[in-house]
Amino acid sequence: MKQLKVQKIVFFGILGLATLIYIGPFLFSLSISFNADKDVFEWPIKLFPERFTLDNYKNVWKELPFGKWLFNSVLVTLIQTVSNVFFSALAGFAFARLEFKGRKLIFGLLLSSLMIPGIILLVPKFIILNEFQLINSYGGLIIPGLVGVTNIFLMKQFFETIPKDLEQAALIDGCSYFRIFWQIFLPISKPALAAVAIYTFQGSWNEFLWPVIVTYTEDMYTLPLGMASLRTELLTDWPLLMAGTILISLPTLMIFIVFQRYFVQGVASSGLKG
Amino acid sequence: MATIAVKDLEKVFPGAESATIKNANLNIKDKEFIVLVGPSGCGKSTLLRMIAGLEEISDGELQINGERMNELSPKDRDIAMVFQNYALYPHMTVFDNMAFGLKLRKTPKDEIKQKVEHAAKVLGITHLLDRRPKDMSGGQRQRVAIGRSIVRNPKVFLFDEPLSNLDAKLRVQMRAEIKKLHRQLDATIVYVTHDQIEAMTMGDRIVVLKDGIVQQFDTPMNLFNNPQNKFVAGFIGSPSMNFLPGKVIQKEEATFKSKSLEFAIPKDLRPGLKPYIGKEVFFGFRPEYIYDKQFEKSKRLSENMEIVVDSVEPIGSETFVYFHFIGNPEHSFCFRSDSQFSYGIGSEICIGVDIERLRFFDKETEKRIM
Ligand SMILES: Nc1ncnc2c1ncn2[C@@H]1O[C@H](COP(=O)(O)OP(=O)(O)O)[C@@H](O)[C@H]1O
């Protein structure tokens, strides 16, 4: 019994420490965003603002093209999330359930593309988009992220856990393959679809590298890029930057809280047991 | 109204070395209850699924009501299928599960409602119509699966081991219910099981399958009494038939000789066994046709066979006695004795087999000789 208690304390201790490491910087950012003093890194660093203010949050909207960046981010993220859910489910279904020539080969090629570090692909991607005159446009921002191999893989794996009998029962009942996909597979795949949606949303919303490369005018920036552009070598308005950052992180935070259940269940359970 | 004809049917899975179903020929009559039985992996499901249209036919022809079906998709064959693990749509209520096929066939709403409710009543699941599959027991789910198949009123019903996920008691109950349903529906049924008792109790005729080859297609009693080969003889009946390898030799009369047992072959069987003199055969005898000579006087029994009792298993109504022939402890056999007689382990008794029930099989081809 006693040993169990000690174990528990150690366990919680480690977890607590880990939590602190992760959440500490966030709390510090939060504190800075309410600070009325600009010199937040002046020694000694204060963990709590001496003069509390909401001005930073107002200034984000007033002094920056925050609304425009928000619009860009929302547009890119929404389109990419919806299209990822749709296309990865469709492709996953095909790879999991349809028999066609070259299925294994194509899937193998897709998977092997995951082995190539994304950085290597930046330049070729840029050149291709340049040919299509899509640099610094919504097309350039959105199209490369319309569907991701990881998501296809995820959906394929999920669909493969669905018993074959179910689709055969549907075939006998008179379904076409598209109807099986639409009326049987999609409704029972909500956890997996939610996982794909959430991961894609997060990835798109926080994407930084690609917008840096593909956009060059301020009006095409997404939020993370816009915020980063506030950091100049000479003078950085940290409280303003932090206020913006906190605002950006709100949607992901909310989604996590609302869909926490799906996050945890997500890929693990097939939703078909029992 | 539906007859099913299976003609030289073959199934070779892509990449497989040999055919999974080899040259199957079956003529199934209208309203017959046919059971496909055989050990696990013998190709029962494959054959059934070829009839359903879920598995492509590699060679041969499938006809329903005399019409070629090979190229038709499952939905156009006017069949319904019940799966081992029910295969209910988990996101739909029982009502919607049963109505789904009708909806896809554009049946009017009130007709759907009436048909589903009727089927639910027949199966006693009216109170479950609003439930989802996950909130029901195995037995209830299987009823729903059967309900889903009967609402469309198809010509042919296909069952793939529908009871094997249920507990023993429920299985017996559902067995009777499916039989009853068969009489009510007036439909042709093909039913797959690996359980020979299920096969014997349910089938009008039974197809015994092994390694993709139809061994015998016959009525239950014929399979039991006149098995065409050693496999069928051993597969049908419980406990299984006993087999003893030996030789037919010529003494004053034709004689079966094995390491421990030797007896003169009864007169009626001699002509049939004549070509086998000097050859190796299996002597087959069922546990239920063995009698203790001390008690059984009225039947015509074979010559005396001396045995030693190894163990006994009383099951109440009768007792299974496991024994070996004196001098040959390697081969163990079973006989069903009346439970009023008790045998001590190690006791030596003298038995005989009903002369009418002696069976002999060719050792090489395993075909039945007599
Ligand atoms: N889709 C398939 N591809 C390749 N081989 C298969 C396939 N389905 C079944 N088989 C093989 O065919 C044989 C018969 O299988 P099945 O008909 O399911 O047997 P049963 O239902 O009698 O247990 C098995 O050896 C199995 O491995």
Ligand SMILES: [Mg+2]
């Ligand atoms: Mg099977």
